[in-house]
Amino acid sequence: MALRTYVIYLLVDPRDGEIRYVGRSTKVRARYSQHLYDMRRKGCEARPKVIWLKELEALGLWPICAPFLCTFDAQQAKELEEIWIRRLSLAGCPLTMMHQREKMLIAGTVRPDQRRTDGKRMEKVKSKSYVRISRKV
Numbered sequence: 001m002a003l004r005t006y007v008i009y010l011l012v013d014p015r016d017g018e019i020r021y022v023g024r025s026t027k028v029r030a031r032y033s034q035h036l037y038d039m040r041r042k043g044c045e046a047r048p049k050v051i052w053l054k055e056l057e058a059l060g061l062w063p064i065c066a067p068f069l070c071t072f073d074a075q076q077a078k079e080l081e082e083i084w085i086r087r088l089s090l091a092g093c094p095l096t097m098m099h100q101r102e103k104m105l106i107a108g109t110v111r112p113d114q115r116r117t118d119g120k121r122m123e124k125v126k127s128k129s130y131v132r133i134s135r136k137v
Contacts, residue, residue, distance in 0.1 A: 006077030008069040008084060011035065013052070014061050019093045020052055021063075024081040032065045049096040 007028050011021035025031035035049070039057065044050045056062060068084070071077050089095055 003072045004074070006071050006074060007067050008071075008077065008080050010066045010068050012064040012066055014056070014064050015059075019088055020096045021049060022068075022081060022085045022088060022095065022097070024077045028065065028067055035063070047096075052096050 004026050006024055006026055008022065008024050009028050009031075010019050011023070011032075012018065013020050021035075023031060036053065038044050038047070039050055039053050053063065069080055071080065085095065085097075
C-alpha cells in the first residue's frame with residue numbers, strides 16, 4: 001500500500017509576498033484549481049479569500065502556491081495546518097480563511113493537541129520548529 005503525502009501549502013499574494021492562506025492537501029495542484037474555481041461559485045462571493053482572488057484576477061495576477069511542509073500522517077497534517085494558521089495569524093499575516101475553527105485556534109480556546117474526533121486527548125505534535133516567522137515569503 002502506497003503512503004499518502006499530506007502537504008501543508010501557502011497561497012501567497014504576488015503583489016507584496018504576503019501569506020494569505022494556509023491549507024493542506026494530498027493533491028496540491030487539484031486543490032489550487034479548486035481555490036480558483038471558488039471565484040465562480042454562487043454563494044462564495046463574500047468570502048475574504050474569494051474577494052482577494054477576484055482582486056488579483058482583475059489585475060491579471062494569480063496567487064502563488066508554495067508547498068511548505070510534508071508528512072505521511074493525516075492527523076499530524078491537520079495539527080500542523082492548525083499550528084501554522086495560528087502562528088502566522090499571531091505574526092500579523094492577513095490570512096483570508098478565517099472560519100470559526102481558525103478563530104478559536106487563534107484565540108487559544110482550542111489547542112491542536114486537544115482536538116480529536118473521539119474525544120480523547122491526542123499527543124502533541126513533536127516537531128522542532130526553528131523557523132523564524134515572517135509575514136512575507
